[in-house]
Amino acid sequence: MRIGIDVGGTNTDAVLMDGDRVLAAVKAATTPDVTSGIVTALDGLQAGHPFPPADVQAVMIGTTHFINALVQARDLAPTAALRLGLPATASLPPMVDWPGRLVEAIAGRAYLAHGGHEFDGRPISALDEDELRRHAADMAANGVRSVAISSVFSPVNTEFEVRAAELVAEVIGPDVPVSLSHEIGRVGLLERENATIINAALRELAAGIVDGLAASIAGHGITAPLYLSQNDGTLMDVEFARRYPVATFASGPTNSMRGAAVLSGLGTCAVVDVGGTTTDVGVLTGGFPREATVEVSVAGIRTNFRMPDVLSVGLGGGSLVRGSGTDTTVGPDSVGYRLTEQALVFGGNVLTATDVAVAAGRVEIGDSSLVAGLDPADVAAALERIATDVADVVDRMRISADPLPVVAVGGGSVLLPESFPGLGAVHRPEHFAVANAIGAAIAQVGGEVDRVFAIAPGRRDAAVDEARQEAVDRAVVAGADPATVEIVDFDEVPIPYLPGNATRIRCKAVGDLRIEQAAGRRA
Amino acid sequence: MTGVITDRLTTIGADDLEALARGAAVLGTGGGGDPYIGRLLAAQALREHGPVRLVHPADLPDGAVVFPVAMMGAPTVMVEKTPSTERIGAAVAALAEFLGVTPTHIACIEAGGVNSTFPLVAAAQLGLPVVDGDGMGRAFPELQMVLPTLSGIPCTPMSIADEKGNIGVLNTVDNHAAEALARSLTITMGCAAIISNYVMSGAQARESLVPGTLSLCTRIGRRLDRVRAEHGDAVAAVADELGGRVLHAGKVSDVARRTLTGFARGTAIISGTAPMADPASRSAAGDLTLEFQNEHLMAVRHGIVEVTTPDLIVVLDTDTGEPVTTEALRFGHRVTVVAAPTDERWHSPGGIALVGPRYFGYDTDPVRFDARERP
Numbered sequence: 001m002r003i004g005i006d007v008g009g010t011n012t013d014a015v016l017m018d019g020d021r022v023l024a025a026v027k028a029a030t031t032p033d034v035t036s037g038i039v040t041a042l043d044g045l046q047a048g049h050p051f052p053p054a055d056v057q058a059v060m061i062g063t064t065h066f067i068n069a070l071v072q073a074r075d076l077a078p079t080a081a082l083r084l085g086l087p088a089t090a091s092l093p094p095m096v097d098w099p100g101r102l103v104e105a106i107a108g109r110a111y112l113a114h115g116g117h118e119f120d121g122r123p124i125s126a127l128d129e130d131e132l133r134r135h136a137a138d139m140a141a142n143g144v145r146s147v148a149i150s151s152v153f154s155p156v157n158t159e160f161e162v163r164a165a166e167l168v169a170e171v172i173g174p175d176v177p178v179s180l181s182h183e184i185g186r187v188g189l190l191e192r193e194n195a196t197i198i199n200a201a202l203r204e205l206a207a208g209i210v211d212g213l214a215a216s217i218a219g220h221g222i223t224a225p226l227y228l229s230q231n232d233g234t235l236m237d238v239e240f241a242r243r244y245p246v247a248t249f250a251s252g253p254t255n256s257m258r259g260a261a262v263l264s265g266l267g268t269c270a271v272v273d274v275g276g277t278t279t280d281v282g283v284l285t286g287g288f289p290r291e292a293t294v295e296v297s298v299a300g301i302r303t304n305f306r307m308p309d310v311l312s313v314g315l316g317g318g319s320l321v322r323g324s325g326t327d328t329t330v331g332p333d334s335v336g337y338r339l340t341e342q343a344l345v346f347g348g349n350v351l352t353a354t355d356v357a358v359a360a361g362r363v364e365i366g367d368s369s370l371v372a373g374l375d376p377a378d379v380a381a382a383l384e385r386i387a388t389d390v391a392d393v394v395d396r397m398r399i400s401a402d403p404l405p406v407v408a409v410g411g412g413s414v415l416l417p418e419s420f421p422g423l424g425a426v427h428r429p430e431h432f433a434v435a436n437a438i439g440a441a442i443a444q445v446g447g448e449v450d451r452v453f454a455i456a457p458g459r460r461d462a463a464v465d466e467a468r469q470e471a472v473d474r475a476v477v478a479g480a481d482p483a484t485v486e487i488v489d490f491d492e493v494p495i496p497y498l499p500g501n502a503t504r505i506r507c508k509a510v511g512d513l514r515i516e517q518a519a520g521r522r523a
Numbered sequence: 524m525t526g527v528i529t530d531r532l533t534t535i536g537a538d539d540l541e542a543l544a545r546g547a548a549v550l551g552t553g554g555g556g557d558p559y560i561g562r563l564l565a566a567q568a569l570r571e572h573g574p575v576r577l578v579h580p581a582d583l584p585d586g587a588v589v590f591p592v593a594m595m596g597a598p599t600v601m602v603e604k605t606p607s608t609e610r611i612g613a614a615v616a617a618l619a620e621f622l623g624v625t626p627t628h629i630a631c632i633e634a635g636g637v638n639s640t641f642p643l644v645a646a647a648q649l650g651l652p653v654v655d656g657d658g659m660g661r662a663f664p665e666l667q668m669v670l671p672t673l674s675g676i677p678c679t680p681m682s683i684a685d686e687k688g689n690i691g692v693l694n695t696v697d698n699h700a701a702e703a704l705a706r707s708l709t710i711t712m713g714c715a716a717i718i719s720n721y722v723m724s725g726a727q728a729r730e731s732l733v734p735g736t737l738s739l740c741t742r743i744g745r746r747l748d749r750v751r752a753e754h755g756d757a758v759a760a761v762a763d764e765l766g767g768r769v770l771h772a773g774k775v776s777d778v779a780r781r782t783l784t785g786f787a788r789g790t791a792i793i794s795g796t797a798p799m800a801d802p803a804s805r806s807a808a809g810d811l812t813l814e815f816q817n818e819h820l821m822a823v824r825h826g827i828v829e830v831t832t833p834d835l836i837v838v839l840d841t842d843t844g845e846p847v848t849t850e851a852l853r854f855g856h857r858v859t860v861v862a863a864p865t866d867e868r869w870h871s872p873g874g875i876a877l878v879g880p881r882y883f884g885y886d887t888d889p890v891r892f893d894a895r896e897r898p
Contacts, residue, residue, distance in 0.1 A: 085604065087607065087686050087687055087688065088604045088605065088606070088607060088686035088687075088713075089604060089605045089607070089686075090607050091564055091567060091605065091606065091607045091608040091609075092560070092563055092564065092567070092605045096563060096567075097563060116604065118604070118713040118714070119597070119599075119600050119603070119604075119713065119714050122713070124604070124686075124687070124713065125687070152603055152604050153603050153604065187599065187602070187603055188602045188603065189602065189603045189604070189605060190560075190563075190602075190605070396855075396857060397855070398855060493780065493850065502599075
């Protein structure tokens with residue numbers, strides 16, 4: 001048995017699963033300390049389907065806690081950003097494009113040092129060890145509690161970041177965590193460095209949260225290993241989570257999508273997650289969310305780490321309905337959490353999407369007699385508008401002319417029709433309201449490579465093989481069962497204006513969690 | 524039009540840069556590099572030194588000494604090994620010293636893409652005005668592909684500087700040789716170097732630069748912002764600013780890329796769709812095939828060449844009007860293709876020899892943005 005938990009901004013959802021079968025599912029309110037909401041949810045699972053804690057083989061948690069901490073600029077550690085690249089890069093120092101309040105929130109200090117590599121692996125300049133020791137001493141003197149190190153072209157050559165980390169630790173002590181950019185982001189110095197600094201600033205909080213999560217699980221007598229889910233729908237163990245909290249940032253939508261896939265049995269599909277205010281649409285290919293290819297701005301900071309490609313539209317259960325006939329509009333404004341006061345079916349005076357769904361008999365919520373007077377033609381027009389708008393978003397997310405099945409999840413999915421014109425039937429699986437917790441519970445383990453390869457004539461196959469093998473190896477190191485690992489994503493883009501047929505290769509491998517062996521390594 | 528936008532800017536300050544960079548990406552026609560880093564560098568320089576004065580080529584005195592500045596190399600490298608602003612000024616200073624002249628104006632050799640911004644850094648540092656114009660009116664990949672070449676202005680002596688302090692001054696037999704030699708130096712310098720070349724007099728600048736292109740970039744950027752705020756048709760606004768036409772709207776259904784001699788060559792197929800929100804004006808049926816080599820160079824429909832270099836083929840996100848680079852083109856992207864006229868001088872026999880479709884290896888005569896055959 002496994003337990004999957006999704007800690008969202010409002011609700012903490014939890015499921016108890018046996019393989020792909022859902023034994024129990026609960027929703028509890030998310031609490032400010034996170035852990036007591038989880039405790040309540042675990043109690044709910046026990047009540048719904050009593051189980052011996054020893055039978056639980058793994059607990060998987062998805063949480064928005066870290067991204068919320070960044071957005072709200074709270075619980076962030078005083079952080080130093082050390083960049084290796086002089087004499088290059090000096091004009092745009094670390095955090096150059098950050099919102100001032102976030103630089104303040106992390107008491108951000110920027111240091112520039114010699115080092116870095118050219119695109120082909122030649123050093124820009126040698127490391128200056130004295131310079132690095134001086135910087136580290138200054139960090140220590142100024143109360144820095146976490147360090148982010150970036151080096152130019154470290155995705156091509158990691159050597160300088162690794163060596164600089166050793167030198168900094170010698171001076172500042174082993175208790176100050178060091179985050180290295182090549183382990184976090186891609187080519188694109190400022191974006192990769194930004195993600196690394198964010199990660200560094202969250203590491204104290206990560207240690208506390210991870211301890212709290214582990215304690216709340218242990219408090220229920222569960223001794224199974226604990227995992228956190230990542231942006232790409234794969235898992236990390238708690239040690240990894242302490243080191244890379246930034247990798248949890250987009251796990252919410254990812255878990256919803258992955259859960260929808262398992263519930264519907266569809267590995268390649270569009271997932272429509274309808275909430276109270278917005279509808280999020282993502283696409284799964286081979287069971288994994290398609291990634292966004294452009295830079296993603298988080299709390300006003302430009303980053304380039306892996307995030308799912310999700311298109312949102314302001315349409316949900318609380319959306320305002322206006323007009324009639326072909327002029328009918330639904331959303332983008334919403335009554336939000338005040339649905340239960342303002343919607344007609346709850347005695348309010350605002351016509352919402354929920355009222356329309358009740359009037360059409362799609363769902364029973366509130367007092368249906370309060371919408372009995374609505375003109376059936378207007379109700380039909382509003383539902384038609386919702387169907388058209390959502391179908392348009394789904395169509396935008398399609399990447400080929402091939403039919404793409406649609407799976408609807410989330411409480412608001414009752415607004416959707418049985419089928420979309422041109423897209424076919426809408427799958428509405430059982431347990432759709434807790435798809436995110438299910439997504440966490442069934443997550444797998446992955447490994448990824450994203451590097452620029454200089455491909456000599458006739459050597460393309462060798463470079464491709466090297467990238468694939470490295471991705472597989474990384475997945476196995478991360479805890480995947482080698483027998484189940486496969487390549488799920490491969491992307492090869494030649495880089496313009498560069499000589500030597502430089503090609504950026506991205507490759508991702510994924511496998512099932514090696515559960516039996518993992519049981520012995522609980523953190 | 525609300526009339527808030529003046530036709531011609533007289534200064535460029537830090538607040539103008541976002542609009543300028545966005546418009547420059549449009550003129551980049553898929554290439555030229557993402558102006559993001561250049562914008563940040565220019566913003567630093569303009570905040571430090573104050574706004575830079577912008578001088579229209581028509582207002583240049585005959586005796587002005589104009590120094591163009593640009594970045595040469597791979598934008599992919601530049602986003603990793605970000606340039607240092609003092610090297611940008613150093614490239615100008617080294618060439619001025621070699622020539623024994625004092626620069627009076629800085630100019631932009633390429634308005635499309637990242638090279639719209641580097642001259643602003645040099646100008647701010649050196650306290651000089653920038654010419655509101657450039658040597659191409661768009662983006663092209665090689666040094667000799669500028670209108671000053673057609674006017675007989677030599678590319679060299681030119682300077683080339685890296686971030687380590689190395690500076691070279693080249694003197695070459697012709698502008699093609701300058702391209703070849705500077706390219707190999709650039710690679711040795713780590714694939715991103717700052718150059719200053721095509722030094723010209725005010726009279727020569729009036730004759731050979733495309734006037735008003737920095738103003739045009741800024742105007743496009745601002746108009747995109749405004750149209751979006753008003754939920755208007757961003758693509759139509761860009762087409763209008765460029766004096767072009769919407770050639771096609773649809774969904775990217777295939778992208779094939781290959782690297783040859785350092786160029787990202789490729790083909791993208793845009794399948795025509797019947798847009799849900801839009802009328803017949805964009806309902807061009809069938810598929811449009813785009814051929815690109817860094818920049819978009821040719822558009823073909825049903826086997827018929829619809830438009831080619833040197834005219835502009837601009838790919839925009841259908842919803843937002845944001846320019847889409849050839850690197851970012853991907854399956855499923857909803858895009859609209861706009862064809863727009865280039866500077867008329869590019870259509871001279873010399874211009875066509877320099878940047879026409881045959882130079883890039885396509886076996887076709889040039890076709891203009893409105894599908895006219897060359898006379």
